[in-house]
Every structure is written in C-alpha cells, then in structure tokens.
Amino acid sequence: MRLEGYCIYCGGKPETRDHVPSKIIMDKPFPENLPVVPACDKCNQDFSKDEEYFACLIECILRGTTEPEKLKRKKIKDILNRKPKLKARLEKARIIQEGQIYFKTEEKRVRNVILKLARGHATYENSELQLDEPTSVSIRPITLMNEDEQIEYFSHDEGLLPEIGSRAFQRMFKENEGLVNDWVIVQEDKYIYSINHGNLGLTIKFLIWNYLACEVIWN
Numbered sequence: 001m002r003l004e005g006y007c008i009y010c011g012g013k014p015e016t017r018d019h020v021p022s023k024i025i026m027d028k029p030f031p032e033n034l035p036v037v038p039a040c041d042k043c044n045q046d047f048s049k050d051e052e053y054f055a056c057l058i059e060c061i062l063r064g065t066t067e068p069e070k071l072k073r074k075k076i077k078d079i080l081n082r083k084p085k086l087k088a089r090l091e092k093a094r095i096i097q098e099g100q101i102y103f104k105t106e107e108k109r110v111r112n113v114i115l116k117l118a119r120g121h122a123t124y125e126n127s128e129l130q131l132d133e134p135t136s137v138s139i140r141p142i143t144l145m146n147e148d149e150q151i152e153y154f155s156h157d158e159g160l161l162p163e164i165g166s167r168a169f170q171r172m173f174k175e176n177e178g179l180v181n182d183w184v185i186v187q188e189d190k191y192i193y194s195i196n197h198g199n200l201g202l203t204i205k206f207l208i209w210n211y212l213a214c215e216v217i218w219n
C-alpha cells in the first residue's frame with residue numbers, strides 16, 4: 001500500500017503505527033482488526049498528551065466530576081491518580097452554573113485529537129495521504145443538538161433526510177438498529193463512525209461515547 005512509506009500526519013518517515021480510533025478512547029476488549037496507520041515517533045508522542053487530556057475530559061464531563069473514585073473507566077481513573085497536574089487542570093476547568101456542571105474545554109487540544117482521528121479514517125479509507133487542512137470541522141455534544149440536527153447527523157446522504165419520527169430515531173440511537181448504511185460500530189456506545197463520499201466531498205463523522213458528535217469534511 002502507498003501509505004506505508006509516510007507518517008500520515010506529517011508526511012515524514014514512518015517509525016511506528018497508530019490505531020484508528022486511538023485505544024485510549026476505548027476499553028478492553030478491543031475490537032479485532034482495528035485499522036492501523038503509519039506514523040512517525042514525533043507525531044505519535046505529540047498527540048499522546050492531547051489524547052490523554054481528551055479521554056479524561058470526556059469521562060469527567062460524562063460523570064460530572066474529576067474525582068477518580070467517581071469515574072467509571074478504569075483507564076481514566078488510573079491516569080488521573082497518576083497525574084495530579086492533569087486532574088487539577090481539569091478540576092479548574094469545571095464550573096457550576098445554576099446547578100449545571102460545565103467544563104471549559106481546551107479547544108485547540110480537542111481539535112487536534114478530532115483532526116487526528118479524521119485524518120486516520122480518511123487516510124485509511126483512501127490509501128492516500130490527507131495532509132491538507134479540512135474544509136470544515138464540527139465538534140458538538142449530541143445533547144446540544146435538536147432532533148432534526150441529530151437526524152441529519154446520522155443520515156449519510158446530505159440533503160436526503162430519512163423520514164423517521166422521534167421513536168424511530170430513539171431506537172436507532174439506543175439500539176443501533178437503525179444505524180444502517182455506512183455507520184460502523186467500533187465499540188458500542190463508545191465509538192461509531194461513518195465515511196461518505198458525497199456532493200460535499202469526503203465527510204468523516206464519528207460519535208464518541210454517545211456524546212461528542214464530530215464531523216470533518218474535505219472538499
């Protein structure tokens with residue numbers, strides 16, 4: 001494969017391999033045959049800090065706390081127990097407003113991770129380097145989307161929304177029954193993605209922990 005000769009993130013010399021999606025986002029047992037892409041050591045190391053931050057952030061948001069004993073994912077508990085600075089940083093980003101818990105996210109780091117995932121999917125799919133900047137990057141909590149936006153997000157053909165009502169959508173979302181067509185379930189409730197070559201170009205969507213809905217487009 002053409003890919004083998006380059007780091008897919010910088011085009012440099014490949015020295016290691018990266019899983020798509022990154023294992024830190026998932027829990028064991030990992031799915032078999034996870035796609036791997038070539039990467040250089042520098043990119044691999046540069047991303048790992050941001051990915052660690054990102055995985056911890058998502059878990060803290062979902063549980064509303066940064067206290068390791070109140071988290072569910074063992075991997076994240078271990079990281080936060082081991083890294084008090086990261087824990088403090090996340091705790092500082094946690095704000096309570098009118099009884100609701102929010103986290104101020106470090107947008108650059110989140111974007112960095114999302115772009116890495118998208119580039120991994122895009123490159124693996126096309127077997128071609130995808131080094132240029134994407135045309136658009138959208139990162140939104142699914143909980144902040146209204147129903148139409150959610151349906152549009154899960155539909156794979158831009159402009160052609162399936163006629164499904166709220167219950168059908170719930171079923172699709174909850175039981176994955178309706179996640180037809182090009183949505184791939186890597187780990188249920190943790191990572192699903194879809195790749196679509198449409199009018200808009202190449203669209204990569206992935207939903208992380210049933211929470212963060214990402215969409216990256218290259219025209």
Ligand SMILES: [Zn+2]
Pocket residue numbers: 007008009010011012039040041042043044
């Ligand atoms: Zn590189």
